Structures are given as C-alpha cells and as structure tokens.
Amino acid sequence: MILYLTRDARINLLDFLEMEQELPVKKLIGSFSLLFFVIKxxxxxxxxxxxxxxxEAITESxxxxIQALMHTKPSMTYVLWLLRKGCQQAVLYF
Known part of the structure; x- marks a missing residue:
C-alpha cells in the first residue's frame, strides 16, 4: 500500500499505480504538519x-x-518519495 499525503492539485497523480500495478493508494488530502502526523x-x-x-502539502520548512522524518519509529520500514513543485508526472518502478 502507498500512503499519499497531497493537496487537491495532485490528487490523481498516482492513480495509474492502482490500475496498472494493482497497488492500493491511501490518499490523504489537505495541509499537514508532518511532525504532528508522524507522532500522532x-x-x-x-x-x-x-x-x-x-x-506543497507539508507545512514545515x-x-x-527532515527532523519530522527522523521521528519515525525505527521499526517502521517504508520507501519515501518526496514530490516537489514542478513535478507533473510520477514515474515509479517496483
């Protein structure tokens, strides 16, 4: 499963993964304090x-x-992608 924190503008960016790779995407839409999200x-x-x-959905500098990401539990293992402004298409390989 992919956890996708995004704003409205890029809500459908990863839809192709659900269709082509049959990989479920959990979309959370809005503005997020990543530190609060990681902790809570x-x-x-x-x-x-x-x-x-x-x-653009993350409120921190x-x-x-980076500090928020360092607060993730060591037992949690996941791959992280960070989308920056100007990204028009996601290309992910599994």
Missing part, C-alpha cells in the same frame, strides 16, 4: 510500504521536514 497518526499506517509526500 503514523502508527495507524504500520502496514504501509511506500509513503509519497507532496511537498525543509529542515523541519
């Missing part, structure tokens, strides 16, 4: 193998984003 909500997603973050 990430425990509900321990089954997630991939995390995709739309940078780049430095704070």
């Amino acid at each position: 909500d990430m425990r509900h997603f321990t089954h997630v193998r991939y995390v995709v973050l739309d940078r 780049d430095e704070e984003l």
